[in-house]
Amino acid sequence: MKTGNKTSSADFILLGLLSRTNVHMFPMAMILLAFIAALSGNGLLILVIQVDSSLNTPMYFFLCQLAFMDICQTLIIVPKMLADFLTPGNPISPVGCGTQIFLMLTMGVSECLLLAVMSYDRYIAICNPLQYPILVTRNICFLLSAGVWMAALVNAFFHTVFTLSLPYCGSKEIDHFFCEVPALLKLSCSDTSRYEAMVFVSSIVLLLIPSSIILVSYACILSRVLRMKSTRQQKALATCSSHLTVVGMFYGAAIFMSLRPSSYHFPEQDKIVALFYTIVTPVLNPLIYSLRNRDVLRALKKLIGIFRVFQQN
Template structure:
């Protein structure tokens, strides 16, 4: 009962990263603009891949899952931050905090494995093209995606439950704009050393293992270099370079946050990196995979053309 009174009834205070100075007000509206672009860009990617039958291939199915994960990530953190900023409130309930932890950890973990699956997809497509249809048939592709979601969600459940298995009898001020779970156990009046070790092991599994799989791109790059067709080499290189850009941005930020010793970076640096991978990366992903992809552009123009034709008919 004491734990319920201290934790569930009190909740936490999110100190945030912005105040109401003119500069920070401008930054707040800039974040909202980035959120809007990321929301629209990823929503359009999901809809285009769903509506256009020519995009019903394993590669684009994986891209639609990446866009869906990015949508979930920005919707888990930004709306609450915006509400607190506009209302002047900094509180978040324990249930709300646990929900944030579950969803954003689940999405981050699922993205790690999904990026590895995407690397495997490109490796098979370029290095073993004759076996691609068999190795990446819809059933296998769907199974790998489902496994990515299951592993990520399992990590989310473990982290959320473990975080709130401690009692919090002191300050409940979280020096962040959302419930970043490594920032919460340090507020506990219990010994959290075992939790920190388990957290480190989970991070190793969720980050280092997928990165080891992505090293297969070394073979992909070699295969691309030795391609005879100039056009085929260009298309393969653009596809692989887009994926490597996403992997580099995402994994570098995640490694900094969860593997690099916390003593080597300040809370301010943590917040800036969190802004990068929870706000900027979801926006950049949609641009990287849409603006550099002729098939996505073609599908968009096709849908847009149908919409204009429909307007002319009704008028």
Template sequence: MDKGNTTLAFILLGLFNHTRAHLVLFVLVLTVAFASLVANALMLVLIHQDHRLHTPMYFLLSQLSFMDMMLVSTIVPQLATGYLTGKKTISPAGCGFQIFFFLTLGGGECFLLAAMSYDRYVAICHPLRYPVLMSWPLCLRMTLGSWVLGAADGLMQALVTLNFRFCNRHEIDHFFCEAPMLVRLACDDTSAFEYAMYICCVLMLLVPLSLILTSYGLILAAVLTCVPQRREKALSTCSSHLAVVGLFYGAAIFIYMRPMSYRPANHNKVVSVFYTVVTPALNPVIYSLRNSEIKNGLRKCMARRASIQ
């Protein structure tokens, strides 16, 4: 058995078959992906052009939109190319880049959501000290830290995963390169790396999630003593972020906090579509529906376009 063959291309088995029902699902996924790119790009433009949105809160939101755009752009082109052309191969380098960017963006989003929850905590519980406790230098450091921590995780897992020997098995039962799926193909003993990868994923999820829950626990304790009008406004402000956190962490925990032996490939594919395509499309919708400043900015942008024409 060839135990040193790590240069051959991998084969992504994909998500859809060439049936009429799967063709409809494929078109639906592409439509949602395109809507995600447009909605997040529009969010970025609005935040950039409207000076009233030049605050730490909206800067963090713009980073979330940018991460979502990059995530869709990392996953969907390979999915579409494989289905439309039948060319399902991907080089080891391409596979490594997919693992790196997927984990960088996923891990970065974990910490970014924690930073956004801290921003909401300061804004609601310490509004008079907001410029000090949520200063621009701190906001930039938290944003940079989110990117760096995500990139460190992505680089480590990509390098270690591709250094395994894969024998003659190169078929990945997924629509993109994901480290846990790739490890299954290795003919080396991967138990130590699987354990380390599991611990790393748990920490990347639970540490930010614990910070988010702490922030919202303090927010809840503070708003319960407020007058009803202020309480309603505070809860409305937080509801969008909580909805995004629920969508993101629900899918991520379902995938990464189960032992590998309890991860059926078909279930993983469906959930992966949800958090790589559907969730990035829902995030800007959730934030815009409950945010009057974004809706006002959109109206003004459309009015300016209409006046120019």
């Protein structure tokens, strides 16, 4: 028991992003800037979508949820991460660790499934535009969204309960900047092979199946787009390339992280990959969806114009 910072023997110790170096100021400043950029960029994207009535379509309904997920992911990870930069080796209680696991898995899985739903939305909009108002109604959007969140919550609850129920009888030092399932499995003194097999199966269901759906959807979209007229073709290609960029970044990191046995997880490598999908992707998502989307840019310019008129008055 440590008395200085009230560390309980049951607490875990997060070693942080740079556990083997004392150079913290530059990476800390970069993480802080990324944190501000992610919150402001995604927050602005949500504001633009909510304010501009022309963006009240299924595509932007799902995009608004994607931005919300990115904000939540950033808030779950970065504040604690920045605290660890100032005082490395900060303790985190089992409840706090479980909360991080539950929330991160909820946001991560929901984003995986939401990207598949967004690909379905684009497939119907481009390949079956006449049936789009029938196949993608407001009620269907809400049902798809509810299904995404429900599946993510159930999956996160299962993994959180099972991970925290494992015995940890050795070191409590987690060589990571947040509580993640593979990092905790390395600390358990019990046989986790069966659970790792279940993690592998759930990763296939929640990663490979949705990514396959996305690839098939965009293959159909691409074949249709190439037969369009030049003006519509450019707009469709811009929208789809934005989606595929996000999918490639997020799914690539998630698949690399989830579909490897625990024996192939190395702390430094895992931290770099986790940094990518917890911080880099939330920063890039609003840039990709705004700079590559004429409708969002137009709505943003309109919003800026309203603010200028308000300031002048």
